[in-house]
Amino acid sequence: xxSIDNLHAGCEGKTILQGINxxxxxxxxxxxxxxxxxxxxxxxxxxxxxxxxxxxxxxxLFDGEDIADLSADERAHKGIxxxxxxxxxxxxxxxxxxxxxxxxxxxxxxxLEDMPANEMLKKIREKAALLEIDSRFxxxxxxxxxxxxxxxxxxxFQMAMLEPKLAILDETDSGLDIDALRxxxxxxxxxxxxxxxIVVITHYQRLLEHIVPDFVHVLHDGKIVKSGxxxxxxxxxxxxxxxxxxxx
Amino acid sequence: xxxxxxxxxSYLAFDAQDGPQHKLQDQRAAAIEVxxxxxxxxxxxEDWKYTxxxxxxKTNYTVFPKEEVSLKLDEVKEYILQDVDTxxxxxxxxxxxxxxxxTTHVGVDVCLLSAALTKPKYAATIKKYFNQIxxxxxxxxxxxxxxxxxxxxxxxxEGKLVEKPVQIxxxxxxxxxxxxxxxRNLIVVEKNxxxxxVERHQSLTTNESFTNVVTEIFTxxxxxxxxxxxxxxxxxxxxxxSTYISQRKHSHAxxxxxxxxxxLTRNNLNFYHKDPEINSTMKGITLIxxxxxxxxxxxxxxxxxxxxxxxxxxxxFAEKSTGVFNGKIIVEKExxxxxxxxxxxxxxxxxxxxxxxxxxxEIFADDVKCSHGCTIGQLDEDALFYMQTRGIPTKEARGxxxxxxxxxVLQSVKIDSVKKRINKLIAEKLGVNIGFDV
Numbered sequence: 001x002x003s004i005d006n007l008h009a010g011c012e013g014k015t016i017l018q019g020i021n022x023x024x025x026x027x028x029x030x031x032x033x034x035x036x037x038x039x040x041x042x043x044x045x046x047x048x049x050x051x052x053x054x055x056x057x058x059x060x061l062f063d064g065e066d067i068a069d070l071s072a073d074e075r076a077h078k079g080i081x082x083x084x085x086x087x088x089x090x091x092x093x094x095x096x097x098x099x100x101x102x103x104x105x106x107x108x109x110x111x112l113e114d115m116p117a118n119e120m121l122k123k124i125r126e127k128a129a130l131l132e133i134d135s136r137f138x139x140x141x142x143x144x145x146x147x148x149x150x151x152x153x154x155x156x157f158q159m160a161m162l163e164p165k166l167a168i169l170d171e172t173d174s175g176l177d178i179d180a181l182r183x184x185x186x187x188x189x190x191x192x193x194x195x196x197x198i199v200v201i202t203h204y205q206r207l208l209e210h211i212v213p214d215f216v217h218v219l220h221d222g223k224i225v226k227s228g229x230x231x232x233x234x235x236x237x238x239x240x241x242x243x244x245x246x247x248x
Numbered sequence: 249x250x251x252x253x254x255x256x257x258s259y260l261a262f263d264a265q266d267g268p269q270h271k272l273q274d275q276r277a278a279a280i281e282v283x284x285x286x287x288x289x290x291x292x293x294e295d296w297k298y299t300x301x302x303x304x305x306k307t308n309y310t311v312f313p314k315e316e317v318s319l320k321l322d323e324v325k326e327y328i329l330q331d332v333d334t335x336x337x338x339x340x341x342x343x344x345x346x347x348x349x350x351t352t353h354v355g356v357d358v359c360l361l362s363a364a365l366t367k368p369k370y371a372a373t374i375k376k377y378f379n380q381i382x383x384x385x386x387x388x389x390x391x392x393x394x395x396x397x398x399x400x401x402x403x404x405x406e407g408k409l410v411e412k413p414v415q416i417x418x419x420x421x422x423x424x425x426x427x428x429x430x431x432r433n434l435i436v437v438e439k440n441x442x443x444x445x446v447e448r449h450q451s452l453t454t455n456e457s458f459t460n461v462v463t464e465i466f467t468x469x470x471x472x473x474x475x476x477x478x479x480x481x482x483x484x485x486x487x488x489x490s491t492y493i494s495q496r497k498h499s500h501a502x503x504x505x506x507x508x509x510x511x512l513t514r515n516n517l518n519f520y521h522k523d524p525e526i527n528s529t530m531k532g533i534t535l536i537x538x539x540x541x542x543x544x545x546x547x548x549x550x551x552x553x554x555x556x557x558x559x560x561x562x563x564x565f566a567e568k569s570t571g572v573f574n575g576k577i578i579v580e581k582e583x584x585x586x587x588x589x590x591x592x593x594x595x596x597x598x599x600x601x602x603x604x605x606x607x608x609x610e611i612f613a614d615d616v617k618c619s620h621g622c623t624i625g626q627l628d629e630d631a632l633f634y635m636q637t638r639g640i641p642t643k644e645a646r647g648x649x650x651x652x653x654x655x656x657v658l659q660s661v662k663i664d665s666v667k668k669r670i671n672k673l674i675a676e677k678l679g680v681n682i683g684f685d686v
Contacts, residue, residue, distance in 0.1 A: 049354075081637070
C-alpha cells in the first residue's frame with residue numbers, strides 16, 4: 001500500500017530524512033520509534049504532503065502511484081490520514097461541522113453527492129460512541145480549549161469517520177493519561193482491518209502495549225537503523241535509545 | 249460648479265419648495281450654514297485621515313429625483329427579507345413606495361418621517377427628539393439635516409414589545425442617475441419597549457449613487473434595541489451612515505453592521521450614555537474585495553457609572569480593498585466602574601489589501617475596566633494544512649477558516665432570517681459552500 005524508497009526529504013534546504021525505506025501492506029500495523037529529532041514527525045508530514053517539505057531523492061508510492069506531486073488534500077482523498085501530534089485549534093467551527101465538511105469534500109472528490117444528513121448523524125453518533133465522546137463535545141469549536149486527551153480522541157474520531165486506507169498516528173500517546181490512552185487505543189484497535197494499514201509513530205513503548213504492532217522500526221538521524229517485530233520495542237524500552245545511537 | 253456649490257444652490261430651491269411653512273426651517277437653515285462653512289471633510293481632518301472623499305464628490309450628484317419610479321416585487325425580492333413577517337418602509341430613489349411597504353399605527357408607529365413632521369399628533373415627539381442627538385457640527389450630518397424631508401419614523405410606546413422586525417430599505421434605480429439620497433430616520437423606543445430593525449441601501453443600477461443617511465435613536469429606560477445594517481451594495485454605490493444613539497438607564501442597544509459591498513462606505517456609529525447602568529453593543533463583519541473601501545468609526549461616550557460597552561469588529565480584506573477602524577471610547581470622570589471592551593481583528597488575504605485600525609481611549613475615571621485589541625494577520629497556515637489532511641482543499645479550507653474567523657459575530661444575531669442571509673452572503677463572497685448553519 002505504502003512503499004517508500006530511499007526517501008530523502010526536508011525543509012528550508014535542510015535534509016532531515018536521509019534515505020528511508022519502508023513497505024507497509026494492507027492490514028499491517030507498523031510502529032516507528034526513535035529519539036527526539038530523529039525525523040519521525042518529518043516522515044509523517046512528508047507522507048501527508050506538507051508543501052513546505054521537499055523530496056530531494058527517492059519516491060513515495062501509495063497503491064502503486066507516485067504521490068510526490070499531490071497536495072495534502074488530494075492525498076487525503078486517496079485514503080491517507082494523518083493524526084497530528086498537536087491538533088490545530090479552529091475557533092468558530094464545531095467538531096460536527098468540521099467533520100461534515102471533511103466527509104463531504106472527500107465525497108465530492110470522488111464524484112459523490114453530499115452524505116444525507118440522517119446518515120451523517122447516525123455515523124457521527126456511532127463513531128463518537130466508539131471513542132466515548134459525549135454529544136456536547138461535538139458542538140464545541142474544534143480543538144479549542146480541549147484537553148490533550150480530548151484532542152487525541154477527536155483525531156481518532158475523525159479517522160473513524162473518514163475511514164482512511166492508511167492512517168499515520170503521530171505521537172498519539174503524548175499528553176494522554178492512562179484512561180485516555182486506553183480509550184484512544186481501543187478506538188484505533190477497532191479500526192484495524194485487513195484493508196487498512198496503520199503507522200504508529202511514538203517515542204515510548206507504552207502505546208504499543210495497547211496497539212500491538214506487526215513491525216517495529218527504529219529511526220535515527222533520518223534513517224531506519226533497525227527493524228523487527230514487537231519485541232524490538234521492548235528491547236528498545238529496556239536498553240534505551242543510546243543502544244541504537246551507539247550501534248548506528 | 250463643484251458638488252458643494254451645487255448643493256448650496258439646491259438648498260435654496262429645496263427651501264423655497266417646502267420651506268417657509270415648514271417647522272424645520274430654522275434647523276435646516278442653521279445646518280446648511282455649518283455645511284457651507286465646513287464643506288466636505290478632507291483628509292486633513294483627523295477623523296477623515298484615511299477616508300478620501302475626493303473621488304466621491306467629483307460626481308455632480310443631484311438631490312432631486314426626476315421621476316417617481318415604480319418597482320415590481322420580483323425585481324427587488326432578493327433584497328427584502330421574505331421568510332419572516334416584517335413591517336417595511338421602502339423608498340425608491342428617495343420616494344416612499346407604498347406598494348412595497350407595510351407600515352402601521354397599531355400598537356407602534358412605523359411610518360414616514362414626512363408624516364410625523366407634518367401631523368400635529370407627532371409634534372411633541374418630534375420636538376422632544378428630532379435633531380437632539382445628531383451632531384450639529386459634523387458637516388455631513390448637517391448636510392443631511394439641511395435637506396431633511398423623508399425617512400423612517402418609528403415610535404415604540406412604553407412597554408410594547410414589537411414582534412415583527414422593521415425593514416427600512418432604500419432602492420436606487422437607473423431612472424434617476426447620480427442621485428444623492430439623504431434619508432433621515434428617527435427611532436424612539438420608550439421605557440420597557442423592544443424592537444428589531446433591519447436597514448439596507450441597495451442600488452439596482454451601475455450608475456454612481458451616494459447616500460448620506462442620518463439616524464437618530466433614543467432608547468429610554470430599560471428599552472431594548474436590536475439594529476442590523478446590511479451593506480452589500482453595488483460597487484458604484486457609496487454610503488455615509490451616521491447613527492446617533494442616546495441611551496437611558498438599563499437600556500441595551502445593539503447594532504450589527506455587515507459590510508460586504510459598495511464603493512465607499514463610512515459608518516459613524518455613536519452611542520451616548522445619559523444615565524448609569526447602560527449597555528451598548530456594536531459588532532460588525534467587513535468582507536470586501538476589489539477596490540472597495542469600508543470605514544467604521546465608532547464612539548461610545550460613557551458619562552455615568554456602571555455601564556458597559558462591547559465592540560467586536562472582524563474585517564476580511566481581499567485584493568486591493570481597504571478598511572478603516574477607529575474605535576473611540578470616552579469614559580468621563582463620573583463614569584466609574586465602566587466596563588468597555590473593544591476588539592478589532594483583521595485578515596488581509598493579499599498583500600495589496602490594507603487596514604488602518606486605531607483604538608482611541610480617553611479615560612478620565614480611575615476605577616474602570618477597558619480593554620482593546622487589534623490584530624492584523626493572515627490565515628493560519630498550520631490550520632490550512634491540518635484541514636487539507638482531512639481532505640478539505642485549500643480554497644474551501646481558506647473559506648471555512650475565514651468564515652470561522654467572522655462567525656462569532658453572527659452568534660448574537662437574533663433574527664434567524666438575517667443570520668441565514670448573512671451566512672449565505674459570506675459563503676458566496678468566499679466562493680465556498682459552507683454546508684452548515686451557524
